[in-house]
Amino acid sequence: MNQQDNMQTKDYWRGRLSGKMPENVLNFISSLNEDARLVEIDIDVVQAHNLMLYRQNIISKEDAAKIMDGLEKARSAWQSGQLKLANYIDIHPLVESYLMDSYGVEIGGKSHLGKSRNDQVMADVRIYLRNATLETSELLADFCDILLNLAQAHTQTLMPGYTHTQQAQVITLAHYLLSYSGAFQRDMERLEQCYSRINLNPLGACALAGTSLPLDRNYTSELLGFDDVLENSIDAISNRDFAVELAGHLANLMATLSRMANDLILWSSYEFAMVELADELTDISSAMPQKKNPCPLEMLRGKTGTVYGNLMQLLTMLHATPTGYNKDLQETKPPLWQALDTVQASLRVLCQVWNNITIKKERMYQLVCENQITALDLAELLVRSGLAFRQAHFLVGQLVRECSRQGKAAWQNLNVKQVNDTAQTVAGKTLELNQEELSAAINPAQSVASRSVIGGPAEIQTKAALIKQRQKLSEQRQKAEDKRAKLKSTHENLKMSVRDLQINPA
Ligand code: ARG
Secondary structure (H helix, E strand, C coil), X not given: CCHHHHCCHHHHXXXXXXXXXXXXXXXXXXXXXXXXXXXXXXXHHHHHHHHHHHHCCCCCHHHHHHHHHHHHHHHHHHHCCCCCCCCCCCHHHHHHHHHHHHHHHHHHCCCCCXXXXXXXXXXHHHHHHHHHHHHHHHHHHHHHHHHHHHHHHCCCCEEEEEECCEEEEEEEHHHHHHHXXXXXXXXXXXXXXXXXXXXXXXXXXXXXXCCCCXXXXXXXXXXXXXXEECCCHHHHHHCCHHHHHHHHHHHHHHHHHHHHHHHHHHHCCCCCCCEECCHHHCECCCCCCCCCECHHHHHHHHHHHHHHHHHHHHHHHHCCCCCCCCHHHHHHHHHHHHHHHHHHHHHHHHHHHHHCCEECHHHXXXXXXXXXXXXXXXXXXXXXXXXXXXXXXXXXXXXXXXXXXXXXXXCCCCCHHHHHHHHHHHHCCCCCCCHHXXXXXXXXXXXXXXXXXXXXCCHHHHHHHHHHHHHHHHHHHHHHHHHHHHHHHHHHHHHHHHHHHHHCCC
């Protein structure tokens, strides 16, 4: 009887070490919790690696077939809840030991040849992230669709545009919405570029500096749908720049989402009253019976801190870790998962909010009529009548001051005589403005119509922007769909190769 006869599969990893790790330490260093979402990906990765070992004549067909079979059994055990995430440091030895339990160490013990958990976990994470990145892009595309459809319906819905949270210029709701759908399309672009840096194959890098075995890194890339090999073996297992990049994009996106959420929180207040949120998407106060609180939007705003924190967590954890794999790097996963979950949940909530919102057009219109929001339009009219802009600015400032004193309706009732007289007093200029020109300049609808500069709120520009954005969005959607289709067919091919070996083991 030799030493191995008494060993459990679990003991094989600790040949170098005596004694058993205390449970609290095991739990402290384990990544099993965050590995839960990687189980099936890990199985795919081990299968692809072993298909390659077989093709390279490094393991026999028979062994490869058993390895495929054992791994499929592990998959079924996971799917049916029999494979429990416990007692192991991470998912990789857990899957390997399942294989060894099925086919013994003679077979199962071959599956880790030519790889390390260092390149393996990177392959798993990259596969997980490419899917999650695509999912986030698809959610963004759905959200953009909602915004663009609403924009289409509101090209003439006038509302105040703000700077410093003070009325600035008249805009339309469409113009506002297009400003966000444009930003979200840039987020999609960023995610797409980031995808190309995520979807690279680290397998073959092994623990740090490759292996003497004749591995075919291109073949595992092909089997797993990686766009290319991540060549330098140290780089492949050491670096987490792709994770920081993704978290950075997610934090950036969250900033935009939270700004929009904050607008809606303000706009749904009694004071603004420009929109009303659906009852189902608001919450009550336990004390004040009148309350209708925009809690989902506030949570989104609050969770922005979570995502920023995730980015900081990653950067801080990575800071000055020595080159090569260090266990610290295991801490890449939780903040990434949390950032992705938070952003995706936020996107879903905002889609629901906009899908169920009531736009209070009359109130928006009232707000653009009560104040002097068209002051710049009047100043520009005065410039066309011969004043220097600074003179016009000063003159209109005086008129605004006067109208503010007179009350809400004063600006819209501004009289041409008053304007001409002020020009005479303030600038010593005789203007020959007529009432019609003046009324047009200060009219909110005409103000919007006059701003037909590229990207302005005039309907003609809004319609052009809608066409452009829809076109761009459909291109972006197409790119995401192509990637999805490629990943799907690659995965089907992998399954087929696995099945082929299972069916023809010899
Ligand atoms: N659970 C580890 C992680 O997530 C896998 C790699 C472990 N490698 C090692 N040399 N300890 O990073």
